[in-house]
Amino acid sequence: MASNIASAAKPQPQDPGPAVPKPGKPPESPPVAPPQPGTPSRSASGAIKAMGLSLGQMARRDEPGERIVELDPERIEPSPIADRLTAETMLDEGFEELKQSLKDHGQQVPVLVRPHPDSAKRAGGWYQTAYGHRRVRAAKELGLKIHAQVKPLSDEDLVLAQGQENAGRRDLSFIERAFFAQNLLDAGFDRSMVREALGIQRSELTRLVQVAAWVPKHIAFAIGPAPKAGRPRWHALGDMLQKEAAQVIAQEEIHSEAFRAADSDRRFQRLYDRLARRLQQKDKPRVIKSRKGVPVAELKGSVLTLGKAVPDAFSSYLADRLPGLLEEFEKDSAD
Incomplete structure (x- = not known):
């Protein structure tokens, strides 16, 4: 209490x-x-x-x-x-x-x-x-x-x-209720008092607090209440903002003139769409082709997957040469 x-x-x-x-x-x-x-x-x-x-x-x-x-x-x-x-x-x-x-x-x-x-x-x-x-x-x-x-x-x-x-x-939007709940907890009220104040069940309080933890407060304030954006979309936005690159993009977006000129729901949508497009592009695997234009592998993050056109023995051949390739890469990076 x-x-x-x-x-x-x-x-x-x-x-x-x-x-x-x-x-x-x-x-x-x-x-x-x-x-x-x-x-x-x-x-x-x-x-x-x-x-x-x-x-x-x-x-x-x-x-x-x-x-x-x-x-x-x-x-x-x-x-x-x-x-x-x-x-x-x-x-x-x-x-x-x-x-x-x-x-x-x-x-x-x-x-x-x-x-x-x-x-x-x-x-x-x-x-x-x-x-x-x-x-x-x-x-x-x-x-x-x-x-x-x-x-x-x-x-x-x-x-x-x-x-x-x-x-x-x-008349409080989902994100306002989320931060109101978090503000009450931060002020020292126990969870039963917070649930009573908001008239919610234990599971709903958990969801509110989770989104308040995922969405940086300065970004939430920049967006505003966004009354049309409910829990699923705020949850999705918060999930995207867990990535450092997404927070860099968010910082750029919330300071743009177009963002500031929009109403709260449009500000939410602008940031949501921009992060979704960027992360979707990053998630697309890079297709590696042979000199003849035949796909031979896909690179997604740090995972390299060899294609069906590559002979089975090539994987062992590549594995044997990886130490040398790494040494060559490190030398080139140092130079």
Whole structure:
């Protein structure tokens, strides 16, 4: 069990925000009710239960910790566990649409935050997001306040709320779920907690972690979420990237202008196709022909296979001369 995920590396601001709300009159801001220090921690089920309620519904609730407050997004940090592959400079395609909706119609669903686990920041009025990262980012860019439910979540409650909200919305791509799982493990959470947070079985967690280990993180970030690329294709890409030559090609591709100009799914496809073509070419055997043009052998990697046109005795003849040929090769290489 993780003791303090607040010390984990800070992720890029990311957000599994809700679907764009329908046009309508924005709800009135509910009364501000700051969280009371020392309030006992509630279970993650309470955080998840409140997720689907509107601002108006939640404002009428009388349970401790269930009221909505209005916060300055400048004082809200993201969860210490990244669940997105969307970088600061490459926000997902729906972010601007979400931002415009927030501007036109107001915020329809609150975000979930906890008082910052660092005592100095907490005293300064800082909070940490469990979910709603994209809404917080949009409000910050628009200069708006953000409506938030504040709950004194433990580390475990926070990742459960974060993971289960994503699982309920089913908007994380396969590779994002893979790195979210790996990030949780790296932060010290045990596998049972990770499975609960993602709502998955043991076998699925194994597959997620395997792909996260095979695909270098910087390459995954360069590609992005690629929502149309499921587990089999990410697995195949990861398998290709086990070869050093493939990683060199990948580095060249992800820095190309055409790659950067493409959307996430096209970036995945460009790299996948390029590696598949290159590795297919390398796997083709070299056909060796006699001076008369008759195929006599095939060379694949370091394996030389003699053809049917070669007399049986030639294999012994070649074997006897291999030491001399090797010596001659080494001399030529040295020269």
